[in-house]
Amino acid sequence: MRHILCVSGGKDSAALAIYMRDKVPGMEYVFCDTEKELPETYEYLARLEGILGKTIVTLKDGRGFDHWLEIFRGYLPSSRMRWCTRHLKLHPFERYVGDSAVTSYVGIRADEDREGYISTKPNIKALFPFKEDGLGYPDIVRILEESGIGMPQYRTWRSRSGCFFCFFQQKIEWVGLLEHHPHLFELASQYEKYDESSGRRFTWCDNESLEELSRPERVATIKTEHARRMERNLVAHITLAEILEDDSWERPCLVCTL
Known part of the structure; x- marks a missing residue:
């Protein structure tokens, strides 16, 4: 039986890796790298390796996001069609596992009302x-605080790990990307397309392009709306990350964000 813990660069899987460090001899730590992650994610994983005293094995698809985007004819991934998670996260993990009997450790917390899995292969049992x-x-x-690693650095403006252009980001997080990593925001905007023959727009957000979102007046509006929301939730929610985590919106993919 192999024991594998898949870390994403997020707080929950990092905390679980530290929590299980001395409990399971021979634990394997892996990270499924889309090669489109935030710089803060890679930095956090490097620090986590130091705390674990063990290498986190990096798994890659080998073809990359741009290859699959071409296969899907420019159709950007969305909550309705999460091909990015399937091809860049789940498949590399399942290839690494192979047919071995595996216990997969998943960082869903006791105060979360959701189910989750990393894989549906019959030889993989989730704990x-x-x-x-x-x-x-x-x-x-x-x-995280007692270990010395603390929270991921991106948590000051973004709630979760994952690709820098993840479609699950809220508008205020896109603004955060624009302000913290303008070059990545520009790269994300280059993936958006307009099909003249059909009149369809392929954008990360349902109702506007990143070019529209990045206009100064639009950024100001998003920040104002967010500030009002913070005021309404001040008693129950202290930080941006906690507010975004508690949303009733559709849950992002576990393997990307835990």
Whole structure:
């Protein structure tokens, strides 16, 4: 039986890796790299390796996002068609596992009302140590702080790990990308297309392009709306990341964001 913990560069999987460090001899740590991750994600994973004292194996598709975008004829991934997760995250993980009997450790917390899996292969059994041990958000923060790694740096403006152009980002997070990594924002905008023959727009956001979103007046509006929302949630939510996490919007892919 192999024991594998897939880290994403997010807080929950990092905390789980630290939590399980001395509990399971021979634990394998892996990271499925889309090669479109935030710079902060790679930096956080490097620090996590130092704390674990063990290499995090990097898994890659070998062909990359641009190849699959061409295969899907320019159809950007979306919540309705998550081909990026399937081809750049799940498939590399399943190839690495092969036919071995594997226990996969997943960082869903006890205070989260959701189910989750990394793979549906019959030889992979998922375990949820945080759920089993009753650990919630405050415990994850404590584990990260006590280990010295703390929260990922991107948490000051973005709630989760994942590709810099992840379609699950909210408008305020796109603004964060624009302000913290303008070159990545520009790269993301270059993927957006307009099909003159059909009149269809292929954009990351449902109702506007990144060019439209980046206009100064639009950025100001997004920030104002966000500030009002922060005021409404001040009692229950302290940080941007906590507010975004608690949303009732559709949940992003576990293997990308935990």
